[in-house]
Amino acid sequence: MASAIVAQSWERSRRRGIDPDRADPPVDLQGPDLSEHLAAHRMAAVLPMVEKVLVSGVVTSGHLVAVADADGRLLWLYGDRGVRSRAERMAFVPGALWSDDAVGANAPGLALRHDVPVRVRGAEHFLAPAHSWSCSAAPVHDPVTGRVVGGIDVTGHDAAASDEMLALVRATALLAEAELRSTPAGVLVPGTAGAAAMPTATAPRLLEVLGTGRPGLSGHGPLTGRHAEILVLLAAHPGGLSGGALAGLLADGRLDDVSVRAEMSRLRRVLGPDVIGSRPYRLAPGAVETDADRVVALLDADVDAAVAAYPGPLLPASDAPGVADLREELHVRVRAAALGAGSARALQAWTAGSGREDPDAWRALGSLPDLFPAARSSARSVHRVLDDRLGA
Known part of the structure; x- marks a missing residue:
């Protein structure tokens, strides 16, 4: 489908008379006008999530991450200084309009025009200065209006x-939509003067507990392991838990109600009395919403995105019995989804992360007929190595 979208875009650009060698993307917002646009835009609310999920993992390998508005105008741009300097030569900068109508075929412009995830490689770009670049983009929707x-x-x-x-960009877009679902419309861009502060009373706090030994809570920062365990268990039991039941899930036979009450008192001082x-x-x-909850929701909607959004086991350092059960259940579900989907994207995301030493996943990846021959051969080689290691 992408090649057809690109071909149609080229035809439109030719009809409009865009010169691929001379056209420059218009930079129609700069200075205070751009700052005002950023301060008021809903996408500002998803920046912390984008930075954690996407920026932290890709900019160190020579890529840029851009967040655009619905018109295809670049709002925020992340990347190393040298890579950004190269991109500036083709006006790939905040405030520049990279819509399909303005500059022809490019991933963000086509993704927004057709409302689908899109990738554009090298010379598929209409603008000649963009031929040395490749890109992948996905649209983000208002969770209420669509x-x-x-x-x-x-x-x-x-x-x-x-x-x-x-797959990673698509997963990030879906997570952005989940973030918007829990975020009021008013936003404040850090460091932007004159904007109204974002109301937070009704916004769920995101508890990040997947693949990390340092759990954190949005609006607070790092949490102790015990506080993270309590919040994970309460999130998994929305009907509530008695002190005795919670003690058993935290440390079966090694924790009493008095100790639980003391921990809850400390946790209320962190979260506030009404949480x-x-x-x-x-x-x-x-x-409170956990990143594990978001992965579970994605499993029912988009397996590729769910696997890409799963960085690793839930609270891997925790030995609390209730947490260990939840950790195993989620890990098994994500693994089963990755192996059962028959999707190269899901299997590649799984073997690049938590399933990097999963021989069944490498065997399944190496058996996919539509995989590039080199990738299929590599997957089979890794499978043989793991098989030999486990058999030794």
Whole structure:
């Protein structure tokens, strides 16, 4: 489908008389006008998530991450200084309009025009200065109206248009929509003067517990392991838990109700008095959402995106029995989804992360008929190595 979209875009650009050798993307917002646009835009609310999920993993390998508005105008751009300097030569800068109508075929412009994830490789770009770049982009929708509110793009060398990168960008866009679902419309861009602060009373706090030994809570920062365990268990039991039940899930036979009450008192000082109810202990509706919850929701909608959004096991350092059960359940579900989908993207995302030493996954990846021969051969080689290691 992407090649047809690109071909149609080239035809439109020719009809409009765009000169691929001379056209420059218009930079129609700069200075205070751009700052005002950023301060008011809904995509500002998803920046912390984009930075954590996407920026932290791709900019060190020579890529740029761009966040655009629904018109295809670049709003925020992340990347190393040298890579950004190269991109500036073709006006790939905040405030520049990279819509399909303005500059022809490019991933963010086509993704927003057609409302689908798109990748564009090298010479598929209409503008000649962009031929040394490749890109993958996906639209982001308002979770209430369904309208496109912006887009997320990775631009760089050939790997920017790989199956894995497109799946990662798509997963980030879906997570952005989940973030918008829990975020009020008013936003504040850090460091921007004159904007109204974002109201937070009704916005769920995101608890990040996947693949990390340092769990964190949005609006607070790092949490102790015990506090993260309590929040994970309460999130998994929305009906609430008695002190005894919570003690058993935290440390079967090694924790009493008094100790639980002391931990809950400390946790309420962190979260505020209204977040955790008593008798039984329970989270206020909509108060906290975990990144594990988001992966579970994606499993029912988009396996490729779910696997790409799963960085690793839930609270891997925790030995709490209840957490260990949740960790195993989620890990098994994600693995089964990756192996059962028959999708190269899902298997590649799995073997690049938590399943890097999963011989069954490498065997399944090496058996896919539509995989590039070199990738199929590599997957089979890794499978043989793992098989030999496990058999030794």
